[in-house]
Amino acid sequence: MKLALGERRKREKEQRRRIILRAARKLFFKRGYKPVTVSDIAKKVELSKGAIYLYFxxxxxxxxxxxxxxxxxxxxxxxxxxxxxxxxxxxxxxxxxxxxxxxxxxxxxxxxxxxxxxxxxxxxxxxxxxxxxxxxxxxxxxxxxxxxxxxxxxxxxxxxxxxxxxxxxxxxxxxxxxxxxxxxxxxxxxxxxxxxxxxxxxxxxxxxxxxxxx
Amino acid sequence: MKLALGERRKREKEQRRRIILRAARKLFFKRGYKPVTVSDIAKKVELSKGAIYLYFxxxxxxxxxxxxxxxxxxxxxxxxxxxxxxxxxxxxxxxxxxxxxxxxxxxxxxxxxxxxxxxxxxxxxxxxxxxxxxxxxxxxxxxxxxxxxxxxxxxxxxxxxxxxxxxxxxxxxxxxxxxxxxxxxxxxxxxxxxxxxxxxxxxxxxxxxxxxxx
DNA sequence: TCAAAGTATGACCGTAAGTCATTCTCTCCT
DNA sequence: AGGAGAGAATGACTTACGGTCATACTTTGA
Missing domain, CATH: 1.10.357.10 (Tetracycline Repressor, domain 2)
Incomplete structure (x- = not known):
């Protein structure tokens, strides 16, 4: 049996969340909310679209x-x-x-x-x-x-x-x-x-x- | 050879345009802009979606x-x-x-x-x-x-x-x-x-x- | 070392805007 | 009257995007 998310993992996850947010922010502010797709954000942080939905x-x-x-x-x-x-x-x-x-x-x-x-x-x-x-x-x-x-x-x-x-x-x-x-x-x-x-x-x-x- | 849009046709076209607008207005105000689809509007005025794009x-x-x-x-x-x-x-x-x-x-x-x-x-x-x-x-x-x-x-x-x-x-x-x-x-x-x-x-x-x- | 937890993928789905080849209908000229 | 051509209408199709999921990879800890 396993315990819930270890401390380090939690920290890393939070860090990745923030990286995604920063990327999204930049894209939104540059091109506007609607025109930016979730895939655009994923691409910018070198993840797949699906991965984004693990964080948001x-x-x-x-x-x-x-x-x-x-x-x-x-x-x-x-x-x-x-x-x-x-x-x-x-x-x-x-x-x-x-x-x-x-x-x-x-x-x-x-x-x-x-x-x-x-x-x-x-x-x-x-x-x-x-x-x-x-x-x-x-x-x-x-x-x-x-x-x-x-x-x-x-x-x-x-x-x-x-x-x-x-x-x-x-x-x-x-x-x-x-x-x-x-x-x-x-x-x-x-x-x-x-x-x-x-x-x-x-x-x-x-x-x-x-x-x-x- | 044919002339451009006769007077009556023009009038009827304008009338239909207004009918579509009225229907759209009602739908938008009731359910909000985003949730209403163009097909919804078409349905309400008994036209096909494509026809709507003849007017707008x-x-x-x-x-x-x-x-x-x-x-x-x-x-x-x-x-x-x-x-x-x-x-x-x-x-x-x-x-x-x-x-x-x-x-x-x-x-x-x-x-x-x-x-x-x-x-x-x-x-x-x-x-x-x-x-x-x-x-x-x-x-x-x-x-x-x-x-x-x-x-x-x-x-x-x-x-x-x-x-x-x-x-x-x-x-x-x-x-x-x-x-x-x-x-x-x-x-x-x-x-x-x-x-x-x-x-x-x-x-x-x-x-x-x-x-x-x- | 291996099983469970966690992370990542990308093909796939549903939906909705917008297009277009085709068909129907009306008008008007001969 | 009849037919040609303008215009009206259709709905299947295309495209785009948000969101999902079966699958696979990676890490962890017992």
Missing amino acids: SSKEEICAQVLLDDIERFHGEVLPIFETGADASEIFIGFAHMYVDFFLKDRELFRMVMNFMLHANNMNLSDDTNKRIILETNRAVSVTENIFKYGIDRGEFILRREDVRTMRNAFWGMLNGIISLHLFIGRESTREDRIRSNVNKCLGIFIEGLKKTG | SSKEEICAQVLLDDIERFHGEVLPIFETGADASEIFIGFAHMYVDFFLKDRELFRMVMNFMLHANNMNLSDDTNKRIILETNRAVSVTENIFKYGIDRGEFILRREDVRTMRNAFWGMLNGIISLHLFIGRESTREDRIRSNVNKCLGIFIEGLKKTG
């Missing part, structure tokens, strides 16, 4: 894990912003810029995330992946909500606490919406600095609205 | 035309709002509510439109369809830009004219973003009145920002 249950699952890794990385990068002691408006702007920069590095990443949000309901993902999605979603939510609460506590924002959730939605919506429009609609001005300046202006107006007394 | 060059083309018809209808419905002589803020709110209501009637419609915006670049659409897309995009843009200009002219909004384009993007982004979040992320509160009230609050804040002097 579906192409969608690969996509989800690529995106989750990136989002986790973003959340890691964004944390220090809260240590600065800046006021809520500055934190907002800082957060928004990090978000924009994050997605401008790989525009296909943003498209994939949006697409994923749109269709996640109809995807068959592993329990583990679903857990990660919920975790990261909650993290994103609480990060932004906390900025609003911080602003309220400091007396910086005129906003009822029960409206924080609404404003959090508006904030995310605005940020994603502006990026979408620039990347996929605007033929003009998709230069990074242009997008950044637009985000600045929009958030400026929004924050003015939050500050306005009476 | 691809499934994507069918989708595009369904969406364009709906967007055109929306633009038709939204025009009267500008005849009311209301102030710019009211027009904004009115416009936003019509937009929200329009998409809440068929949630799949919104998903399809978002998806379309995300991938329109990589679709092979007919020249005619591409023209319609540009036309409708420009219409949407100019509608919102005009509200901003109107607000500036009335002295209602404190906003430089060169920032109108930016604000138009923010407005669209916010609106689409809020709807997206509610429909596809929020497990909680996707009730219509809830979404409407959220849109109200967000736009309220946004408009306050626009009105703020100094």
Whole structure:
């Protein structure tokens, strides 16, 4: 009789999983999700298609894990912003810029995330992946909500606490919406600095609205 | 020798095209874009699959035309709002509510439109369809830009004219973003009145920002 | 050393978009 | 009326891709 997967094997398996993910990421970002086939990924890591399915249950699952890794990385990068002691408006702007920069590095990443949000309901993902999605979603939510609460506590924002959730939605919506429009609609001005300046202006107006007394 | 397509035939062809579109629309909205096959559509209108391709060059083309018809209808419905002589803020709110209501009637419609915006670049659409897309995009843009200009002219909004384009993007982004979040992320509160009230609050804040002097 | 566990393969399957040779049907000219 | 040719329709066929599985190879540990 045999025991379950030895330690070293487990490690090697995890390592191979990561190699596949890296390859998939590169391919997806270069050619887009749909055009990349599972065989393409297999070829790139010198495995057969069947082998890929020993590590991932579906192409969608690969996509989800690529995106989750990136989002986790973003959340890691964004944390220090809260240590600065800046006021809520500055934190907002800082957060928004990090978000924009994050997605401008790989525009296909943003498209994939949006697409994923749109269709996640109809995807068959592993329990583990679903857990990660919920975790990261909650993290994103609480990060932004906390900025609003911080602003309220400091007396910086005129906003009822029960409206924080609404404003959090508006904030995310605005940020994603502006990026979408620039990347996929605007033929003009998709230069990074242009997008950044637009985000600045929009958030400026929004924050003015939050500050306005009476 | 024969002449090109007689008048009556042309009319009948157009009629059949519309019948196919109606059937496709119903199927798409009921089961979603991907799950509906071209054969499903053909079956519903009692034609063979091949016949469908006499009227449309691809499934994507069918989708595009369904969406364009709906967007055109929306633009038709939204025009009267500008005849009311209301102030710019009211027009904004009115416009936003019509937009929200329009998409809440068929949630799949919104998903399809978002998806379309995300991938329109990589679709092979007919020249005619591409023209319609540009036309409708420009219409949407100019509608919102005009509200901003109107607000500036009335002295209602404190906003430089060169920032109108930016604000138009923010407005669209916010609106689409809020709807997206509610429909596809929020497990909680996707009730219509809830979404409407959220849109109200967000736009309220946004408009306050626009009105703020100094 | 050999049996079980684990890893890998690639032919194969199912499905769905899109094509095309063929057939049917209508129109209009003589 | 009749037939020629334009146009409408068909459905079997092609292609492409996600996913599966019987088979075979490799490692491990008793």
